[in-house]
Amino acid sequence: MLIGEVARRSGVSSRMLRHYDALGLVRPTGRTTGGYREYSPEDIRRIFHVESLRSLGLSLKQIGRALHDQAFTPSALVSDLIRWTEDRMARERELLERLNAIDASAPTGWQDVLRIVELMQDLNSTSAARRQQTVLARPENAPVPAELLARAVLTESDPNVAGALRWALTRTGDDGVATLATGLRSADAGIRRRAVLAIAAMPGAPGTTAMLTDALGDPDTTVRRQAALAVGRRGVTSAVPTLVGMVVDGVNDVEAAEVLGTLSHDPGCGERIMTALVDELAAPTADSAIRIRLTQALVELPMATAKETLRRLANDHDPAVALVASAFVRVRSDEGRCNKQS
Template sequence: MLIGEVAHRSGVSTRMLRHYDSLGLVRPTGRTVGGYREYSAEDIRRIFHVEGLRSLGLSLRQIGRALEEPAFAPSTMVGDLIRRTEDRLKREHELLERLRTIDASAPFGWQDVLRVVELLHELNSPSAARRQQAVLVQAEDVPVPVELLAKAVFAESDPNVAGALRWALARAGGDGVASVASGVYSENVDIRRRAVLAIAEMSGDEATAVLTDALGDSDTTVRRHAALTLGKRGETAAVPTLLDMVVVGTNDVEAAEVLGTLSRDPGCADRIMSALVDELAADTADSAMRIRLTQALVEMPGTTAQGVLRQLAHDGDRAVALIASALVGVLEERESGAFRGIDGTER
């Protein structure tokens, strides 16, 4: 078969076939009377072998070695090709992400493109101070692409830089919530924790909805961050998690204060008081837990908390009894102060 027909059937150009011949990679078995290359069936089979190995990323030199050395083991070369391909894909993925970030910033000109490229470079700096400065300076100048900020906050471990990123995202309003919300549902627990902290600094119904979803997270840290924020916003869905924080002693003082704020709603107050009393009476409640629960009662409004504390002042656990007795005095003083004017006279 002549070279033109081989090229037509194999899809390999005549130029490449001549190149294979010059390298000794695929040499035609014969020549016609006129000197034209003539390929046998075995030659054509070798051409397809060469093309198959090329499709794996092997160089022509590597292909020649593979075809000429029967003892040649492909495992090492294939492993090397895998690593090189993975590295190339990683670089291309990073390039694709940069391009998407630039596209999302809707640049009006090349100066805008260069600004985003510079910010990307600064946010990848090993210096936390440079990363923080990059966010603050850019935020004062022109809006930073929220997708870029979100990606950075998901990866940032330095608390100062993370704070600057959250501040910049909060300024973005609804766009900031949308860009960070995906992190709350990530499989990576560190990303979920960072995302919920960022959402906690954002206002609006959308942010509240995302935080409410976070109350069901499998990670206690995510749930607690969400509960503290929601409780301060008056969302009663946070009550069970806040009560659990008091029980286990994690940010229990802050959780008790938030529960006290929620208890200003009479309906919610009864629910919280009942839960606190139930936990105090539980067989699993040790002394330290009962002390925390007793201390939480002082944050509750109304006379119900006073009554429970008066009972606890006679508790069998001396530490609980002493604390309850002292807190009764605090509540009585607080109540009497409510009936006095600024000048201290009775009203």
């Protein structure tokens, strides 16, 4: 088969076939009666072998080694190709994010594009102070686009810079919520944690309560706890088990108890919270410190709900629990007398 016919049937251009010939990758082994080089079926199979290896990202030099050197094994090379491909994909994703951010800012001219690029560079600076100043020192008439802020929030590890980014994001309206929502679906628990904190700071944005409620089922404990505090403050009662668990574990237990106190003003939920706290008080694993925290959480509940339980705890077998409960009962009683006198 002559070169033109091979090119037509294989999809490999005549120019590339001649290049393969020059490199010694695929040389036609036959000759026509007129002296023209002719490709044999074996030559054509070799062309497809070369094209198959090219489709994996191998260079022509690497393909030559693979086809000629029997000692050239694929394992190490394939591992390198995987790493190079992942690096290239990461660079391309970064480029796509930059282009999307520029597009979302609706630039009217190339000066606007250059301004956004400069912002990206500042937000990606290795200096935390510079990243923070980029947000805080921005003129009112030149705000940072919400898309950029949301992406920066999801990747920022410095707590001070992260706080500044969340503050700035809340001032942009609801535009960054969609980007934050993608953070909730990340495989990286750190990104999901940052997404929850940022979404929690935007209570007026549509759909955020549903997003945070879904996060109560997150596999990461910190994400669940952050979501529970946020949705509990918004009146979502499904946060109760996580909040009670926070009191037991002593993680943001004061905040969790305050949120439980707010939720307990719903009569149905108040009874549920009361039962959960009392059950934890009676648990065999509840040591003195846990029972003191649970007693303090009871104080956050309406007096009518927690009064009898606190009185019982004032005579608890654990002196420390009894002391805490007694003090709270006296304080509550004094408050009640003052209210009656006034």
